[in-house]
Amino acid sequence: MLRRQDELVGALTGIATHDSATDELHRSIRALAGVRWEFAGNRPDPLDLLGVFLPSNNVLYSYTLLCVIPSLYTRHVAIRPSSRVSGVIETVHEILSPAVRGHDTSRVALTRESQRDFVRSCAEGDGVVFTGRYENGLDIAGRVSARTKLLLFGSGPNPFVVGPEAAVTTVVDDLLRSRLYNSGQDCLCPDAVFVHRDRVSEVVTQLTERLAEVPMSDRRDPAARVVPLVYDDAAQGTAEYLDLHRDQVRFGGTVDLATNTVTPTVLLTELHPQLRPPEFFSPVFQICVYDDVAQIHEWANTPAELARGMYLSVYGEPALRSATVGTSIVTRDCTTFDIEDGNRPFGGFGVQASSVHERGRLIPRPLLVSAEFGAARRGRVLAAAGAALAGEPA
Numbered sequence: 001m002l003r004r005q006d007e008l009v010g011a012l013t014g015i016a017t018h019d020s021a022t023d024e025l026h027r028s029i030r031a032l033a034g035v036r037w038e039f040a041g042n043r044p045d046p047l048d049l050l051g052v053f054l055p056s057n058n059v060l061y062s063y064t065l066l067c068v069i070p071s072l073y074t075r076h077v078a079i080r081p082s083s084r085v086s087g088v089i090e091t092v093h094e095i096l097s098p099a100v101r102g103h104d105t106s107r108v109a110l111t112r113e114s115q116r117d118f119v120r121s122c123a124e125g126d127g128v129v130f131t132g133r134y135e136n137g138l139d140i141a142g143r144v145s146a147r148t149k150l151l152l153f154g155s156g157p158n159p160f161v162v163g164p165e166a167a168v169t170t171v172v173d174d175l176l177r178s179r180l181y182n183s184g185q186d187c188l189c190p191d192a193v194f195v196h197r198d199r200v201s202e203v204v205t206q207l208t209e210r211l212a213e214v215p216m217s218d219r220r221d222p223a224a225r226v227v228p229l230v231y232d233d234a235a236q237g238t239a240e241y242l243d244l245h246r247d248q249v250r251f252g253g254t255v256d257l258a259t260n261t262v263t264p265t266v267l268l269t270e271l272h273p274q275l276r277p278p279e280f281f282s283p284v285f286q287i288c289v290y291d292d293v294a295q296i297h298e299w300a301n302t303p304a305e306l307a308r309g310m311y312l313s314v315y316g317e318p319a320l321r322s323a324t325v326g327t328s329i330v331t332r333d334c335t336t337f338d339i340e341d342g343n344r345p346f347g348g349f350g351v352q353a354s355s356v357h358e359r360g361r362l363i364p365r366p367l368l369v370s371a372e373f374g375a376a377r378r379g380r381v382l383a384a385a386g387a388a389l390a391g392e393p394a
Contacts, residue, residue: 001029004095011091012060015230018222020182021060028064031342035069038343042374047074050369051122053115055131055153056082056231057185059089065342066129067108068100070369074126077108080118082132084231119143127151127373134352141357150357151367155187156310156328156350157277158336161296162195163317168202170333171315175285176210176225178313178335180264183219183227184283185234188336190313192277192286194296200289204268207285208251211264226283228260234281235260241278245269250287271295273302293319300326309350311336324349327364345371 001008005025012021052066063079071077081089093110101107111118119140122128127149130137137152144150160178162171179189195203217224229235239255245267246253252265262282269275271288272295280286290296299305300312309327313335314320323330327349331339340346345366347354355364356372 001025001032001096007095008060008092011088011095013220014088015059015085016057016182016185017219017224017227019224020186022222023181024058024061027061027340027342031061031064031069034341034343035072038069038368038370039072042368042370044070044073044370044374047126047373049076049078049122049125049127050074051078051118051125051128052080053118053128053130053132054079054081054089056084057182057187059085060092061342062131063089063092063096066131066369068096071100071108073370073373074107076106078118078122078125079108079110080113080115081110086112123148127369129153129369137357138362141362146359149372151369151372152355152357153347153367154308154350154352154354155279156308156348156353157191157279157305158188158311158313158328159192159194159277160190161312161314161317161320162193162199162203163315163320164196164198165318166196166199166316168199168206172203172206172210174313174315174335175207178337179285180214180225180283181337183225183229184262185230185281187279188311188340189280190336191280191284192275192288194271194288194290196317197289197291200268200287204250204266204287207287208266211251211266211285214264216261216263226264229262229282230260231281232257232260235262237278238262238280238282238284241280241284242267271299273298275299276304293317296320297325300328305350307350308352310348310353311339326350327353329366344368 009021050070055062067077097108123144125148129151130140131153134154141150214226216226219227235257242253248267248269250266250268252263254263264283266285268287271290277286306327312325312328313331329348345368347366349364351364354367355362
């Protein structure tokens with residue numbers, strides 16, 4: 001990766017900003033450096049076949065976590081690239097696969113099979129890793145064998161909470177850094193910002209002032225933060241959402257479908273239980289005003305949000321003390337990007353955010369491939385089962 005980093009970043013900037021592509025490279029190298037400790041803790045079993053659906057974003061990092069690292073204990077990793085970015089994935093594969101597979105060309109192999117044919121070829125394998133729409137994942141779960149473990153990596157709204165004691169300048173810095181990561185085209189970007197009424201004016205003022213200084217750029221520019229979107233449907237979906245909520249727009253709000261450009265946009269509304277921020281995949285900041293943390297709990301515990309709970313970044317809100325809110329894991333005074341670690345489980349406890357399908361059951365939990373196929377997890381499960389039979393606390 002280090003030797004061919006210019007080629008890798010050059011390929012990735014076809015779909016990502018130069019900054020996020022470089023970040024992917026660094027995260028990938030860090031994950032590879034941590035493999036020894038990851039394996040020591042999880043003790044993954046030798047696998048025969050692992051099928052991987054690669055996503056359309058974070059291509060290099062996903063290839064590293066879901067293909068390269070599992071290849072160290074798997075005889076054959078079969079990869080189906082997202083059709084949206086297949087050319088970029090093929091380039092990354094061409095650069096890295098010779099170093100991964102050596103003389104065994106079947107160890108890590110890219111396929112151009114249809115989704116249906118790919119599932120059929122992996123249906124009796126040890127595992128399938130799916131990244132994408134939850135409904136599609138459930139369909140695949142119904143088509144693989146009972147012995148095949150299916151890992152479903154989805155997404156969530158990942159809200160920021162800006163409490164009455166928050167340092168607003170720090171929050172705005174972190175919010176810009178995370179919401180504008182790859183111009184908003186990442187599943188970890190926050191799709192909502194819950195701001196205490198006492199801090200709304202400061203947050204909106206600082207945010208709009210900072211956004212006014214951000215130009216539209218070419219994604220190959222190392223300084224680029226806002227660029228044309230890669231996906232037509234992301235621009236179209238944002239345009240439709242802004243048309244429906246035009247009264248909430250406080251800054252920006254312009255979408256050019258001809259060029260897939262979305263200007264940085266700030267919307268302002270009240271937090272209510274029915275709020276369903278979409279996965280914008282664009283530089284949109286949905287500010288939601290709250291007065292009491294009970295409103296946040298009420299929102300997080302609605303059935304829809306329990307299903308997609310992932311992370312909740314809390315700043316300056318002393319009334320939110322627990323490790324989880326609803327099914328979302330709480331991070332304190334930092335972003336989801338700050339705590340994400342390729343050698344540790346990823347996701348929350350929402351079934352649509354991250355879950356594993358095994359033996360006919362769908363179990364929501366943060367996921368790490370080596371942990372899901374590891375002797376360490378099996379040992380913990382057996383110990384818990386033994387304690388339950390003995391009437392002891394697990």
